[in-house]
Amino acid sequence: MKKLKLNKHLQDNLITIGIVVVGYILVMIFSATGLLSNLLQGLLVPLCAYIILAVSLNLTVGILGELSLGHAGFMCVGAFTSAFFSRCTENTITFAPLRFLIALLIGAACAALVGFLIGMPVLRLKGDYLAIVTLAFGEIIKNIVNVLFIGKDSNGFHFSMKDSLSLNMEADGDVIINGAQGITGTPKDSNFTIGVILIILTLLIVLNLIHSRDGRAIMSIRDNLIAAESVGIHITKYKLMAFTSSASLAGVAGVLYSHNLNSLMATPKNFGYNMSIMILVFVVLGGIGNIRGSVIAAVILTLLPELLRGLNDYRMLIYSVVLIVMMLYNWAPNMIAIRKRFANRFNKKKEVS
Amino acid sequence: MALLDVEHLSISFGGLHAVDDFSVSIEKGQLYGLIGPNGAGKTTVFNLLTGVYAPDEGFIRLDGTDITRLKTIEINQAGIARTFQNIRLFKELSVLDNVKVGLHNKFHYSTVEGLLRMPRYFKMENQMNERAMELLKVFDLDRQADYLASNLPYGKQRKLEIARALATDPKLLLLDEPAAGMNPNETGELMETIRFVRDHFDMTILLIEHDMKLVSGICEKLTVLTSAVYYVRATPRRSSTIRKSSPHIWVNKTGYDIGGITCHYWRYMI
Numbered sequence: 001m002k003k004l005k006l007n008k009h010l011q012d013n014l015i016t017i018g019i020v021v022v023g024y025i026l027v028m029i030f031s032a033t034g035l036l037s038n039l040l041q042g043l044l045v046p047l048c049a050y051i052i053l054a055v056s057l058n059l060t061v062g063i064l065g066e067l068s069l070g071h072a073g074f075m076c077v078g079a080f081t082s083a084f085f086s087r088c089t090e091n092t093i094t095f096a097p098l099r100f101l102i103a104l105l106i107g108a109a110c111a112a113l114v115g116f117l118i119g120m121p122v123l124r125l126k127g128d129y130l131a132i133v134t135l136a137f138g139e140i141i142k143n144i145v146n147v148l149f150i151g152k153d154s155n156g157f158h159f160s161m162k163d164s165l166s167l168n169m170e171a172d173g174d175v176i177i178n179g180a181q182g183i184t185g186t187p188k189d190s191n192f193t194i195g196v197i198l199i200i201l202t203l204l205i206v207l208n209l210i211h212s213r214d215g216r217a218i219m220s221i222r223d224n225l226i227a228a229e230s231v232g233i234h235i236t237k238y239k240l241m242a243f244t245s246s247a248s249l250a251g252v253a254g255v256l257y258s259h260n261l262n263s264l265m266a267t268p269k270n271f272g273y274n275m276s277i278m279i280l281v282f283v284v285l286g287g288i289g290n291i292r293g294s295v296i297a298a299v300i301l302t303l304l305p306e307l308l309r310g311l312n313d314y315r316m317l318i319y320s321v322v323l324i325v326m327m328l329y330n331w332a333p334n335m336i337a338i339r340k341r342f343a344n345r346f347n348k349k350k351e352v353s
Numbered sequence: 354m355a356l357l358d359v360e361h362l363s364i365s366f367g368g369l370h371a372v373d374d375f376s377v378s379i380e381k382g383q384l385y386g387l388i389g390p391n392g393a394g395k396t397t398v399f400n401l402l403t404g405v406y407a408p409d410e411g412f413i414r415l416d417g418t419d420i421t422r423l424k425t426i427e428i429n430q431a432g433i434a435r436t437f438q439n440i441r442l443f444k445e446l447s448v449l450d451n452v453k454v455g456l457h458n459k460f461h462y463s464t465v466e467g468l469l470r471m472p473r474y475f476k477m478e479n480q481m482n483e484r485a486m487e488l489l490k491v492f493d494l495d496r497q498a499d500y501l502a503s504n505l506p507y508g509k510q511r512k513l514e515i516a517r518a519l520a521t522d523p524k525l526l527l528l529d530e531p532a533a534g535m536n537p538n539e540t541g542e543l544m545e546t547i548r549f550v551r552d553h554f555d556m557t558i559l560l561i562e563h564d565m566k567l568v569s570g571i572c573e574k575l576t577v578l579t580s581a582v583y584y585v586r587a588t589p590r591r592s593s594t595i596r597k598s599s600p601h602i603w604v605n606k607t608g609y610d611i612g613g614i615t616c617h618y619w620r621y622m623i
Contacts, residue, residue: 205468209468212474213453213457213461213481214464216450216454219443219445219450220454223444223445224441226441227437227442227517230403230437230518231429231454231517231518232429232430232521233454234426241464
């Protein structure tokens with residue numbers, strides 16, 4: 001009985017990770033046989049980043065039960081800090097995997113730190129304040145990055161918030177972060193395989209967290225804060241733990257994303273409000289609190305607009321219809337009842353045979 | 354020495370004296386009742402005892418240590434666990450996990466050990482499962498361990514809430530209207546359960562209740578909170594089968610009526 005319970009979790013987790021592995025193998029076969037268009041090939045690494053983002057946001061929205069509307073902001077922090085590091089050490093650390101590993105840790109740590117600083121005052125409050133604060137944070141961080149100028153020359157680092165000329169650098173100076181033009185020339189250290197490995201790591205972290213003592217505490221806060229407090233759960237501590245982990249994983253997604261681009265800019269399209277909402281759509285349509293659903297929704301909703309590109313004008317129409325169908329499938333009461341009935345029938349058959 | 358010592362406890366919200374100069378002393382192993390009409394401040398007393406509100410005046414001592422103005426979590430760790438008038442379960446968690454949240458502070462392993470699935474994780478999780486199943490068995494919930502808590506019938510949800518409170522290994526258990534919304538059958542069963550909890554876990558229990566059958570049936574001592582201004586302590590005479598005398602509650606007003614039982618006045622304190 002008890003053994004069975006542990007195994008059930010394990011089985012569920014293995015299925016989720018199995019889906020990712022099968023997807024990876026399929027893509028590898030497709031690309032080897034040349035069935036993958038250039039466009040899709042370019043989309044693979046961002047897709048991995050989106051999956052990680054969706055899973056990490058599900059930790060905040062589904063498991064902790066708080067709404068975050070600025071998840072792209074944490075991705076932005078991770079992307080820029082790690083790209084900055086890689087750009088600086090491009091010539092000193094020549095072994096790319098090691099450089100990427102350190103960049104990954106830096107990106108994750110910086111995003112976690114920012115998440116912690118934001119969460120500390122906000123998560124003490126009871127109510128939907130996190131949504132408002134993260135919404136503002138997402139916009140602020142993007143704008144800060146857009147006016148940031150950092151350069152490096154033989155004297156060390158130079159910093160300005162005006163323009164690249166006011167950095168006052170020597171002749172050998174090199175502008176690393178160039179305001180709205182962002183960071184150019186980041187070494188291309190990430191690829192699809194690394195992306196998939198990071199997805200699996202993220203899944204392991206999130207799923208193992210959920211099925212542990214800490215995860216139970218976090219979910220108990222989501223379900224009933226007053227009762228959780230009455231049985232001795234430290235509310236702020238666990239809220240902060242969940243939110244910080246979520247932010248740090250978003251930072252990981254940012255690292256993956258930035259090391260795939262030659263020129264990294266903070267535009268509304270990649271780190272803005274729309275992006276945050278996009279990730280939230282992945283989470284909501286995949287099922288709040290359903291990690292596997294987030295992965296699947298992220299894949300479908302990222303690839304769909306690209307796959308439908310041939311249909312030109314009807315592309316967004318079909319996309320929106322798919323959104324509605326997914327929403328109905330996951331949330332309509334009748335649909336839930338039908339799915340339950342099917343699941344029961346399926347289970348019964350299994351028992352009989 | 355009494356397990357719980359409350360003296361001169363007062364709190365007011367604005368101009369309303371919700372609890373005014375409330376004192377009570379509960380011995381170890383006692384089944385103590387707190388009754389009174391709606392709005393008398395019974396639940397406020399519970400909220401004061403569990404640190405939801407900080408009292409304006411007075412102090413609370415549990416087993417000789419002062420727990421006045423401690424935080425809810427600290428009070429729980431000091432040894433007071435409670436249930437709620439309107440059931441507060443972790444609805445989306447399984448019945449087993451509900452109890453395991455209650456065991457949170459009794460079995461420790463670090464986050465890293467949990468994330469990396471180190472041996473200690475499995476050892477502690479197994480111990481937690483065993484302990485939780487033991488508790489569920491006591492309340493006849495072991496066969497529903499995998500159900501979502503929200504899928505349990507009402508009576509079982511009440512029991513699960515008690516099981517979860519007991520999982521924190523308290524010295525004193527506070528039950529806030531455990532029989533609310535139950536039919537006479539369920540109430541009868543609940544009385545058995547409460548008595549069983551007291552004997553089996555050697556527990557001290559303080560309960561709020563409107564159901565006079567339950568109160569006079571199992572409580573050994575009572576405090577009647579009438580309005581916030583005055584209250585009375587009394588001993589209910591055990592009903593029918595036990596002592597063959599009708600239940601009495603002594604209150605300060607002639608013919609004061611609680612739950613259909615006419616009470617005689619005896620003494621009161623202001």
